[in-house]
Amino acid sequence: xxxxxxxxxxxxxxxxxQDLAGDGRVDEVVIADYNRENARFVADFIRSSKITVxxxxxxxxxxxxxxxxxxxxxxxATVYYTNLAVMEACLEAxxxxxxxxxxFHTTRKQLALHDRFAERGISAVLGVGSxxxxxxxxxxxxxxxxxxxxxxxxxxGIKPPAPDDMRFTYAVPTILDEMSLSxxxxxxxxxxxxxxxxxxxxxxxAPPLGLLPMHYSLHSEVATxxxxxxxxxxxxxxxxxxxxxxxxxxxEKVKVLADFxxxxxxxxxxxxxxxxxxxxxxxxxxxxxxxxxxxxxxxxHQPPDWVKEIVTEVKGTKEGEGVLYRLGTLTVKGxxxxxxxxxxxxxxxxxxxxxxxxxxxxxxxxxxxxxRELANRDIVTQVTVTTTLR
Numbered sequence: 156x157x158x159x160x161x162x163x164x165x166x167x168x169x170x171x172x173q174d175l176a177g178d179g180r181v182d183e184v185v186i187a188d189y190n191r192e193n194a195r196f197v198a199d200f201i202r203s204s205k206i207t208v209x210x211x212x213x214x215x216x217x218x219x220x221x222x223x224x225x226x227x228x229x230x231x232a233t234v235y236y237t238n239l240a241v242m243e244a245c246l247e248a249x250x251x252x253x254x255x256x257x258x259f260h261t262t263r264k265q266l267a268l269h270d271r272f273a274e275r276g277i278s279a280v281l282g283v284g285s286x287x288x289x290x291x292x293x294x295x296x297x298x299x300x301x302x303x304x305x306x307x308x309x310x311x312g313i314k315p316p317a318p319d320d321m322r323f324t325y326a327v328p329t330i331l332d333e334m335s336l337s338x339x340x341x342x343x344x345x346x347x348x349x350x351x352x353x354x355x356x357x358x359x360x361a362p363p364l365g366l367l368p369m370h371y372s373l374h375s376e377v378a379t380x381x382x383x384x385x386x387x388x389x390x391x392x393x394x395x396x397x398x399x400x401x402x403x404x405x406x407e408k409v410k411v412l413a414d415f416x417x418x419x420x421x422x423x424x425x426x427x428x429x430x431x432x433x434x435x436x437x438x439x440x441x442x443x444x445x446x447x448x449x450x451x452x453x454x455x456h457q458p459p460d461w462v463k464e465i466v467t468e469v470k471g472t473k474e475g476e477g478v479l480y481r482l483g484t485l486t487v488k489g490x491x492x493x494x495x496x497x498x499x500x501x502x503x504x505x506x507x508x509x510x511x512x513x514x515x516x517x518x519x520x521x522x523x524x525x526x527r528e529l530a531n532r533d534i535v536t537q538v539t540v541t542t543t544l545r
Contacts, residue, residue: 156505157183159226159250161211161233161241164193166325166450167255167284168232170494171501173451174532175230176203180502187211187222193447200451213237216244223248227505230254230497234326235261242268242279242513251277251504253497255284258332259339262287262375266513273512280514283500285492286311286394287375289484290467291516292525294376296538297469297480298384299522304471306391307380312360312367313400313489314462321405324490327440331418331433333399334409338371341381341392352406354395360464361483361537369395379515387471400463400489412436454488458533461485465492479541484526486534499528 158175162168163186175184186208188194194208211222213233223229223244231241231254238257242265245252252272257265265281272279282288290309298304316322323330337348354371374394381389398406412418417436422429456462465484472478486492500520503509509519526536 156181156502157185157226158228158230158501158505159185159187159223160230161187161213161237163232164188164190164197164447165232166444166447167490167493168230169197169447169450170490171230171232171498172197172206173201174495174498175501176201176205178498178502180506181205183207185209185222185226189213196447197451200448213240216240219244220248223250226250228253228501230501232494232497234328236328238265239268245279246271246275246277249275249277251509252279253283253500253504254281255493255497256282256287256375258329258336259373259375259378262378262515266379266515269513276511278504278509278511278514280500280504280509280516280519282375282379283497283516283520285463285490285496286465288496288500288516289465289492289529290376290394291380292520292522293465293467293482293484293536294380294384294469295517295520296482296522297467297471298387298517300480301387301469301471301473301478304384304387304389304469306468306470307384307389308391308468309374309376309394310358310360310369310466310468311394311396312358312364312369312464312466313397314364315367315397316400316402318402318404320402321408321443323440323444324400325493327437327444330399330440331409331413331437333372334406335413335418336373338373338394339377340371341377341389343390346377352410354393356395358395358466360466361461361485362459364461364464367397369397372396372399380517383515383517409440450490454491454533456487458485458487458535460487462487463489463492477543481539481541482536484529484534484536491532492529492534495529495532495534499525
């Protein structure tokens, strides 16, 4: 089994490479990346004979197709802007595809490729990271056990860093988009845009996380779950997070810069030369990204000293009785599920377990086997069911 990890030298990609290299089902893991130096660092750190390194440029379609040919699956761990281009390359190369998410709008565009993938007999499953990904499968678990669904509410709780910790632990462009783009929620059969950093509520997570302030954020789960389970009558679906895993103080600082226009993609003329404020901001924020070895290092905590819980609450009915499912997936290393989940999805694709076409996770990933895969890496899922005694 040969799996290509595009962006395998990046923050989430390197975790996927590490997980795949340690899986007995995988024969070869290709780190396909533009940054040769980082790719070699990741390979040297993991020290597995399964790992090979290839240069890849997602803007070079022909070159990317060549890298992909002969692979059993492609795991796209690059920033979501590349998703559609990489899928086109996978179509030409005849390679199954998965990624970490498309931030709602891109996911919708990707789903439109379903017929083309199905006609070619190629499989793709979208948005299989920590979130999106795990919440989709959690929702599927509950939906399989309910006759009707009233709501699907997702809460991504992360242990808050210290107020003076200004690190950014995933793709900076995605962070800026999540902070500035309007979240979309599903209410009474309609998708509705709401302002960023609204909808605050305190939500109780498993100890030691406890009570955390949660707010709306744009996410891909909301793009697919109400559609997948429309026949069960879903009336509400949203995604909330606590400051994207950053300190509230850091979010406020970034927001001030955005308010001044530093996240604008419109060029400004500075001393006779065009300068794109957003590119400057991304470059400056990139200085506060942790080094790769921090993503590859063993967890600093051990269960049950959890640092993150991904919760999906699904309320509905079974045989006329009201039922509430709460599924919480816990980890002792916040970034770990974001690399492990797509790695396991890539293996399932390579094994032919996903039907041809382009699918959201909840449509094709069987919950119990998938949760068992995660549990092998100490990413554990707990389920509580609340019913009314009569």
